[in-house]
Amino acid sequence: MADPDMPSPGIRAEPAPPSDERVRDIGALRRFLSRPEFGSISGAVLVFVLFGLVAGDSGMFSAEGIVNWATVAAFLGIIAVGAALLMIGGEFDLSIGSMIGFAGMMLAIPALYWGWPMWVAALFTFALCAVLGTLNGYLVVRTGLPSFIVTLAFYFILRGLSLALSTMLTGKTIVSNNEGIALRDLATSDYLFSTLFSGHVLTGLFNAMARWGWIAARDGGSALAIGMPKVVVWWLVLTAIGGFVLARTRRGNWILAVGGDANAAKNTGVPVARVKVSLFVVTALCAALFAVLQVADAGSAAADRGLQKEFEAIIAAVIGGCLLSGGYGSIVGASIGALIFGVVQIGIGYTSIDNNWYRVFLGGMLLAAVLFNTYIRTRVALGRR
Amino acid sequence: MSVDYIVQLEDISKFFGSVIALNGVTLRLRRGEVHCLLGDNGAGKSTLIKTLAGVHPPDKGEYLVDGRRIHFKSPRDALDLGIATVYQDLALVPLMSVARNFFMGREPRRKLIGPFQVMDHELAGRTAIAKLAEMGIKVRDASQVVGTMSGGERQCLAIARAIHFGARALILDEPTAALGVRQSVNVLKLINRAREKGISVLFITHNVNHAYPVGDTFTLLNRGKSLGTFAKGDVTKDEVLDMMAGGAEMQALMADVAGMTI
Numbered sequence: 146m147a148d149p150d151m152p153s154p155g156i157r158a159e160p161a162p163p164s165d166e167r168v169r170d171i172g173a174l175r176r177f178l179s180r181p182e183f184g185s186i187s188g189a190v191l192v193f194v195l196f197g198l199v200a201g202d203s204g205m206f207s208a209e210g211i212v213n214w215a216t217v218a219a220f221l222g223i224i225a226v227g228a229a230l231l232m233i234g235g236e237f238d239l240s241i242g243s244m245i246g247f248a249g250m251m252l253a254i255p256a257l258y259w260g261w262p263m264w265v266a267a268l269f270t271f272a273l274c275a276v277l278g279t280l281n282g283y284l285v286v287r288t289g290l291p292s293f294i295v296t297l298a299f300y301f302i303l304r305g306l307s308l309a310l311s312t313m314l315t316g317k318t319i320v321s322n323n324e325g326i327a328l329r330d331l332a333t334s335d336y337l338f339s340t341l342f343s344g345h346v347l348t349g350l351f352n353a354m355a356r357w358g359w360i361a362a363r364d365g366g367s368a369l370a371i372g373m374p375k376v377v378v379w380w381l382v383l384t385a386i387g388g389f390v391l392a393r394t395r396r397g398n399w400i401l402a403v404g405g406d407a408n409a410a411k412n413t414g415v416p417v418a419r420v421k422v423s424l425f426v427v428t429a430l431c432a433a434l435f436a437v438l439q440v441a442d443a444g445s446a447a448a449d450r451g452l453q454k455e456f457e458a459i460i461a462a463v464i465g466g467c468l469l470s471g472g473y474g475s476i477v478g479a480s481i482g483a484l485i486f487g488v489v490q491i492g493i494g495y496t497s498i499d500n501n502w503y504r505v506f507l508g509g510m511l512l513a514a515v516l517f518n519t520y521i522r523t524r525v526a527l528g529r530r
Numbered sequence: 531m532s533v534d535y536i537v538q539l540e541d542i543s544k545f546f547g548s549v550i551a552l553n554g555v556t557l558r559l560r561r562g563e564v565h566c567l568l569g570d571n572g573a574g575k576s577t578l579i580k581t582l583a584g585v586h587p588p589d590k591g592e593y594l595v596d597g598r599r600i601h602f603k604s605p606r607d608a609l610d611l612g613i614a615t616v617y618q619d620l621a622l623v624p625l626m627s628v629a630r631n632f633f634m635g636r637e638p639r640r641k642l643i644g645p646f647q648v649m650d651h652e653l654a655g656r657t658a659i660a661k662l663a664e665m666g667i668k669v670r671d672a673s674q675v676v677g678t679m680s681g682g683e684r685q686c687l688a689i690a691r692a693i694h695f696g697a698r699a700l701i702l703d704e705p706t707a708a709l710g711v712r713q714s715v716n717v718l719k720l721i722n723r724a725r726e727k728g729i730s731v732l733f734i735t736h737n738v739n740h741a742y743p744v745g746d747t748f749t750l751l752n753r754g755k756s757l758g759t760f761a762k763g764d765v766t767k768d769e770v771l772d773m774m775a776g777g778a779e780m781q782a783l784m785a786d787v788a789g790m791t792i
Contacts, residue, residue: 393648395637398626402634405623412621414606414635472625522625 181466182478184517188464188510189481189488196492205495208351208360208370215373218487219380220435222480224454225461226380226387227431229479232462233391234424235404235471236285236292240277241432241458243303245451248274248436250307253446254314256331257323263335267342271433277303278429282422300455307448321445329444343441345372376438380480383431387476400424405472460507461486464514468522485510534561535597536699536730537582537613542591544577551577553754554591557732559699564721564731566741568774569751575734578751579703582732583615584608612698618707620688624677628669631676632658632691657694665690665720682713686720699730706740718744738774742767750774 177183196205204210224241231238252270255261261269281299285292311318321328333339348371354360355368363369391397402410403420411417435454440446463469464485465478486507493503537559544552552574559565569575580586581593584602592599595611602608605615622631633654640650655672662669667686676684685705692700702721706714721744724731735741741748748765750757750773757773 393651395639395647395649398630398634398637398649401626401630402623405625406621409619409621409623410634412605412617412619468625472623 179521181473181475181518182481183466183521184514185465185475185478185481185485188485188514192485192488192492196488196495199498200492200495203495205492208354208368210491210495212370212373214487214491215377216487217490218484219374219377220439221454221457221461221486222380222483223376223383223435223438224428224431224458225465225479225483226383226476227428228455228458229462229465229467229474229476230387230391230400231424231428232459232467232469233404233471233474234400234421235407236282236421236424237296237459238281238425238428239293239296239455240281240299240303241428242451242454242456243300243307244274244277244429244432245436245439245454246307246448247277247303248433249440249446249450250311250320250448252437252440253320253328254311257320257326257328258315263331263338267338267437270437271430274429274433275426278426279422281429282425285425286418286421304448311446311448318448319445320447327444328440328446332441332444338441342375342438345374346378348372374442376442379434379438380483383434384476384480391476396420401472403471457486457507460511460514463518464510466514466518466521468518469515473522482514533558535559536561536595537732538592538594538597539578539581539588540592540594542578542581542588542593544574544581544586545589550754552581552588555751555754555756556759557749557756558759559730559732560747561730562725562728563746564725564733564744565747565749566745567732567734567749567751568736568738568741568770570736570774572753573751574754575736575751576703577754579615579617579701579734582608582613582701584613609695612696613701614692614695614697614699615701615703616685616688616692616705617703618705620684622676622684622688625675627673627675628662628679628687629654629658629672631687632661632694636695661690661694662687665693665723666716667720680713681709682716685709685713685717689717689720689724693724693727693729697729699732700724701732701734703734704736705733706735706737714740736774738767738771742770 205214224245228238228241248270251273252266255269256263256266277299281292281296284290284295288295308318311320315323332343348368351360351368351370351372352366355362356366361369391400399410399415399420402413402415403417407417410420432451432454436446436451439450461482462474462479464482465475465480467474467479489506489510490503493500493506535558537557539555539557542552542555542557543550555574555578557565557567557578567575567578577586581588584605584607587601593602594600595613600607600611608615621634623634626634629651633649638650638653638657639647640653642648658672659669665686667683667690669683676687679687689700689702689705705717705721709717718740721731721733733741733745742762745762747759747761748770749759750770752774760770
């Protein structure tokens with residue numbers, strides 16, 4: 146110790162209190178409460194209990210019902226994962242919804258009108274969206290403008306482009322067939338494309354369960370629910386990857402740092418611009434995946450697809466515990482937020498409640514989530530009272 | 531040269547347009563000493579720090595490290611030579627854990643499967659706790675969020691991090707400015723510890739009460755000019771204070787505030 150160096154009258158070298166006695170044991174419950182997923186998990190429990198009580202015997206929790214709301218949740222979940230990663234990295238993307246419409250058109254038009262194989266058209270769609278994501282990110286990083294403004298511009302540009310380009314190239318804004326060729330046939334006949342994006346998995350399991358009498362069967366004995374749509378698999382896989390990257394990898398630490406304090410991150414050697422641009426690319430790719438899966442599912446592309454999806458994705462991320470200011474949140478939480486969406490949106494149809502209450506519920510849920518997140522952050526995460 | 535200097539600024543000048551931020555300043559940081567740079571607001575301390583850190587190249591004069599002339603192109607170059615600067619904002623993210631902050635930008639990794647690498651949280655947590663303990667800061671839980679730590683603990687964390695990542699010369703920008711008395715003492719103790727480890731410290735402050743107990747040498751800066759460098763034995767605290775505040779000028783000012791002392 147070098148305390149002899151401090152005999153000055155200005156400060157007395159009082160022994161500092163050992164920091165140990167100042168560390169409170171916060172306990173398991175408090176620890177769970179401070180996890181970013183807490184809000185969405187309790188919200189999901191609430192929603193399931195609610196619909197279990199109101200619509201428990203309506204078929205909502207039958208195999209077909211589950212497939213129904215899981216599909217809705219999965220579509221939203223895919224873009225919620227991207228939106229959540231971007232939000233934790235401190236930025237927004239308001240162009241997600243427009244990107245979905247645009248990407249769908251950029252898949253359907255080359256396949257139907259230019260004779261491209263489906264898988265090539267899909268590759269083109271992903272590449273194009275990656276470029277658009279890079280452009281979004283580059284503009285945000287280079288200009289220092291809020292991503293809110295830059296991506297709002299692309300919200301309009303991409304929606305306008307989808308409408309204008311589809312009208313210019315096809316004369317229609319909904320594209321499903323051309324010269325007798327149906328988009329659906331192209332999608333199912335392309336091995337690579339259909340393996341990845343169309344149809345269902347676990348069909349055998351569903352049929353077996355139907356034989357055992359666990360779930361409803363058709364006249365022929367096969368299950369009424371064909372299987373789990375592939376979109377659900379994509380959703381679960383993306384959630385797992387996103388959650389893993391954020392929690393366990395160096396890249397995840399960079400995302401948290403960049404969103405928490407970009408300047409601090411830069412000063413410690415984190416490549417801030419690269420991280421942010423790559424997050425915009427990931428979000429754009431998620432939107433492209435949404436569009437490709439939707440085209441495969443619907444057998445058509447429409448220029449007005451994906452309307453308001455950017456808001457739903459951001460709401461799911463916020464319900465999942467992402468702070469609007471960045472630097473904090475959970476990918477699993479965002480996916481649970483998407484699940485809440487799916488359950489409520491489909492579940493209301495199984496009840497006698499008017500469908501329009503869905504939006505009221507969502508707004509209320511968003512407000513509750515934001516208030517809750519703010520409370521948790523100040524009270525638990527930062528230990529203030 | 532008989533005396534071993536790790537960092538030397540020789541007759542450095544820096545201009546911003548018509549403003550003379552630094553005017554022929556000489557500052558020599560000896561190996562293993564705590565060198566206090568004292569100056570009131572506007573004295574040119576920030577410009578001097580940024581020159582040392584490699585942010586601003588000087589317009590005139592020489593910058594030497596280990597006796598060799600160098601020209602830093604970026605702060606990274608200074609870091610590579612072991613000259614680390616802890617700025618007032620500390621470069622810490624409050625919502626991240628101690629371990630994540632400690633290794634921010636320099637995360638340790640381990641192999642998971644094949645080419646996949648993950649951040650080694652276990653090693654990061656263990657190292658962060660051990661390095662902080664070495665500096666006399668006890669953190670029981672490396673997953674504790676930095677936002678829950680006091681200002682003094684954060685300052686110490688930032689300093690411990692700089693030392694862990696190979697700082698030989700540590701430039702501390704007003705590390706006690708925002709702290710209470712007790713926390714300031716902790717930071718001063720940490721400065722002493724750093725010296726014991728053989729690290730040279732440039733301690734920038736305007737508080738003589740903080741500088742005098744830990745400093746070996748004092749350089750005073752006033753209006754972009756150095757008023758000279760003094761060894762501790764050659765100068766009293768009051769003399770330092772006098773010079774720093776501009777002596778007579780300050781006396782006149784203080785006469786207006788009856789009975790005031792600083």
